[in-house]
Amino acid sequence: MLKLKVYLPGILLAIAALVVAWQYVEPAPPDSIRLAVGPQDSSYYWLGQRYQEVLKQQGLSVELVESEGSRENLELIRGGQADAAFVQSGVSLGKEQSDGFFFLASLFPEPLWVFTRGKESRDQLLDLEGQKLGIGNPGSGSHFLAGSILTGMGLDQKNRLVEDNRPDSLRSGTIDFLFLLGSPNSPEVRALLEDDSLQLVGLRRAPGIAKHFESISFLTLPEGSVDLAGNLPSHTVSLLASTATLVVGPDFHPALTGVLLGAAQEIHGQPGALQERGQYPTAEFGSFPMTAEAAYFHENGPGFLQGKLPYKVAATLERLVILLIPLLTVILPLSKILPAIFAWRLNRRLHQPYKELLRLENQVGQEDFPEQLTEVESQARALHDMPPSYGAEVSNLLSHVERLKRRHAEEAGPK
Numbered sequence: 198m199l200k201l202k203v204y205l206p207g208i209l210l211a212i213a214a215l216v217v218a219w220q221y222v223e224p225a226p227p228d229s230i231r232l233a234v235g236p237q238d239s240s241y242y243w244l245g246q247r248y249q250e251v252l253k254q255q256g257l258s259v260e261l262v263e264s265e266g267s268r269e270n271l272e273l274i275r276g277g278q279a280d281a282a283f284v285q286s287g288v289s290l291g292k293e294q295s296d297g298f299f300f301l302a303s304l305f306p307e308p309l310w311v312f313t314r315g316k317e318s319r320d321q322l323l324d325l326e327g328q329k330l331g332i333g334n335p336g337s338g339s340h341f342l343a344g345s346i347l348t349g350m351g352l353d354q355k356n357r358l359v360e361d362n363r364p365d366s367l368r369s370g371t372i373d374f375l376f377l378l379g380s381p382n383s384p385e386v387r388a389l390l391e392d393d394s395l396q397l398v399g400l401r402r403a404p405g406i407a408k409h410f411e412s413i414s415f416l417t418l419p420e421g422s423v424d425l426a427g428n429l430p431s432h433t434v435s436l437l438a439s440t441a442t443l444v445v446g447p448d449f450h451p452a453l454t455g456v457l458l459g460a461a462q463e464i465h466g467q468p469g470a471l472q473e474r475g476q477y478p479t480a481e482f483g484s485f486p487m488t489a490e491a492a493y494f495h496e497n498g499p500g501f502l503q504g505k506l507p508y509k510v511a512a513t514l515e516r517l518v519i520l521l522i523p524l525l526t527v528i529l530p531l532s533k534i535l536p537a538i539f540a541w542r543l544n545r546r547l548h549q550p551y552k553e554l555l556r557l558e559n560q561v562g563q564e565d566f567p568e569q570l571t572e573v574e575s576q577a578r579a580l581h582d583m584p585p586s587y588g589a590e591v592s593n594l595l596s597h598v599e600r601l602k603r604r605h606a607e608e609a610g611p612k
Contacts, residue, residue, distance in 0.1 A: 226452035229258035233270035233282035240383030251460040266337030274446040285338035286440040287412025300483035301443040301491045308436040311398035312375045320401040326355045331372035333362040343376035390429045399434030422470040440482040454490035550576045
């Protein structure tokens with residue numbers, strides 16, 4: 198009973214500390230993630246396949262969710278049909294519907310490629326009139342960016358904007374100019390650059406145009422920077438570009454942030470035609486608030502366990518670290534304090550009858566001595582539940598009681 202009285206408050210305190218700590222432990226991380234990309238023949242879909250390959254090595258399965266582009270990707274997140282998405286910078290669902298989206302990183306610059314038929318060099322769009330300009334399906338990044346620029350330049354009034362930017366449509370004459378958003382490394386863009394029947398249109402006024410759009414920048418693509426052996430592009434051109442970003446919803450599991458951004462570093466961290474080594478992924482150019490986990494990653498890099506262990510094992514261990522707080526601050530100190538308190542209580546219980554015996558040593562032979570000694574003996578015999586390590590002291594105490602009994606009998610006997 199004494200042991201229970203001593204240890205029970207400590208046990209309850211330890212349980213309370215663990216319960217409080219558990220409130221800060223995130224649910225178990227998922228085994229898979231749904232990534233909204235784009236149409237199957239798009240650069241976003243190709244990029245999603247790269248993420249599938251890299252994240253599979255970490256034990257995370259990636260399901261690619263096809264869409265018409267950036268805007269629909271946001272709608273898929275809002276509808277709970279995707280966990281994360283590639284979204285062109287500047288694209289949103291409007292101010293009133295943009296709450297609940299969060300930004301993880303900008304992944305790479307995404308040029309707006311303009312192609313036309315023929316080999317005549319072109320470096321501007323101002324003289325376009327009566328042409329069919331293929332800007333892609335509504336909701337796609339190409340449609341958003343090209344539409345914004347062409348409208349801003351007044352070219353939407355002089356030309357016909359067509360919701361089609363398939364390369365075959367350009368080759369067949371269905372459209373006269375093709376506007377396509379994508380990485381220079383994507384198969385779709387490479388195929389267009391390698392096609393001798395098509396001409397890449399440079400934008401001489403790109404620096405000035407970029408000044409009018411918050412989410413648009415201009416880039417210079419040097420001759421041969423995409424393919425040195427094939428000399429692609431065949432001449433230096435100026436391009437307009439947005440940025441491909443990684444966006445998640447409010448229910449995105451925090452443990453996925455590190456592994457997803459780790460994959461982004463592996464895929465996008467190398468130098469390329471439009472970027473330097475380590476320039477991407479970056480915390481810049483986001484259109485939505487950044488999550489705390491992403492901000493920590495950009496500032497401090499990947500976690501200690503990331504990449505050294507499978508994703509889920511590392512995430513589980515990181516979750517358990519939170520439980521070390523009550524272990525180190527409450528449970529370990531209690532494991533030292535409670536045994537000391539228990540030993541003190543036992544010694545106090547044992548020494549009380551000894552103090553009474555010392556007092557009775559000077560009262561042997563008095564009339565009320567037997568009653569007082571009997572009470573002390575009852576206290577001594579009640580110590581039978583003491584731990585075995587105290588057995589010798591309890592036995593010694595009872596021996597002293599018997600000695601005083603004999604002494605009293607001798608002094609109270611016939612004179």
